Amino acid sequence: MTSNRFLIEPLDRKKHNRAAFSCEHEALVSYLKQRAAQDIQKRVAAVFVLTRDGTTIAGYYTLSQYAIALGSVPDEIVKRFNLPHYRDLPATLVGRLARDSTFKGRGVSELLLMSELSNSLAASRQIASMAVVVDAKDENAKIFYRRYGFIEFPDYANRLFLPMETIERMFVQT
Numbered sequence: 001m002t003s004n005r006f007l008i009e010p011l012d013r014k015k016h017n018r019a020a021f022s023c024e025h026e027a028l029v030s031y032l033k034q035r036a037a038q039d040i041q042k043r044v045a046a047v048f049v050l051t052r053d054g055t056t057i058a059g060y061y062t063l064s065q066y067a068i069a070l071g072s073v074p075d076e077i078v079k080r081f082n083l084p085h086y087r088d089l090p091a092t093l094v095g096r097l098a099r100d101s102t103f104k105g106r107g108v109s110e111l112l113l114m115s116e117l118s119n120s121l122a123a124s125r126q127i128a129s130m131a132v133v134v135d136a137k138d139e140n141a142k143i144f145y146r147r148y149g150f151i152e153f154p155d156y157a158n159r160l161f162l163p164m165e166t167i168e169r170m171f172v173q174t
Contacts, residue, residue, distance in 0.1 A: 005052045006050050006051065006052050006058065006108075006111060007050070007051055007052070007054070008048055008049070008050050008051075008111070008112075008115045009048065009049060009051070010040075010046065010047065010048055010049075011036055011037070011040060011047040011048065011049050011060065013036075013037040015054065015055065016049050016051065016054075016055060016057050017055050017056060017057060018032050018033045018036070018057065019033065020056065020057070020100075021033065021057045021060075021098075021100055022100060022101050022102075023098045023099060023100055023101050024101065025098065025137055025138075027137075028096055028098035028137070029098075031096055032047075032057070032060055032096075032098070036060075036062070039062070044064060045062040045063065045064050045095055046062065046063045046064070047060060047061075047062050048060060048061055048062075048063070048115065048116070048119070050099075050108060050111060050112055050115070056100075057100060058099060058100050058102075058103045058108050059097070059098060059099035059100060059103065059108045059109065059111070059112045060096070060097075060098060060112070061094055061096060061097040061098075061112050061113075061115070061116045062094065062095040062096045062097075063092055063093070063094060063095070063116060063119060063120060063123075064092070064093045064095055065090070065091075065092065065093070065127070065129075066090075066091040066092060066093035066133055067088040067089065067090060067091065068088065068089045068090075068091045068130075068131065068133065068161070069087065069088055069089075070083070070085060070086060070087060070088065070089055072153050072154075072155055072156070073089070073153075073161075074151070074153075074154055077151065077163070081130070081163055081165055083130065089130050089131070090127075090128045090129050090130060091129050091130060091131045091132065091133050091161065092120040092123065092124070092129045092131070092132045092133070093132075093133050093134075094116050094120075094132060094133070094134045095135075097109070097112055097113065097116065097134070099112060109144065113144075113148060116132070117132060117162070117167050117170065117171075118171060120132045120164070120167065121164060121167050121168055121171060124164050129164055130163065130164050130165075131161045131162060131163045131164055132161065132162045132164070132167065133159065133160070133161045134150065134159070134160050134161070135158055135159050136158040136159075136160060137158070138158075141158075142158060142160065145160050145162075146160070148162070149162055149166055149170075150162045151163075
């Protein structure tokens with residue numbers, strides 16, 4: 001996916017400069033620098049980076065398969081989307097989403113979010129997923145996700161989700 005000067009592509013540890021990445025959350029920095037390549041190799045996360053020159057990482061996100069316990073989905077959502085009453089529902093987890101501090105205020109987080117939603121929607125056509133799930137790092141992240149329609153899980157303070165049906169409507173309208 002490209003946008004103006006940016007390109008989103010899978011992380012390549014030989015090509016992308018992970019050492020220069022810095023953001024407000026040290027856990028997100030250390031993940032990219034120390035664990036992301038291992039997670040890719042072990043197939044526990046797909047890591048995508050946003051770059052403008054093919055080397056500098058302006059931001060990144062991770063995607064993994066996930067399962068939502070039906071009991072954790074609010075009843076009104078189950079009814080509204082006519083979800084089956086299976087014990088677990090398939091979903092896509094955005095394990096991490098971070099942008100480099102250098103790019104703060106330049107729309108990078110939005111580009112990353114739209115890319116991960118688009119990738120999740122496309123993947124859901126091959127491997128079922130009824131929603132995208134995120135764990136917000138802090139209140140600012142929660143506000144960011146809510147702005148795009150994410151819904152909080154009642155029993156998990158920082159966990160939110162966006163039904164795939166909603167995501168599909170977002171991309172059909174744009």
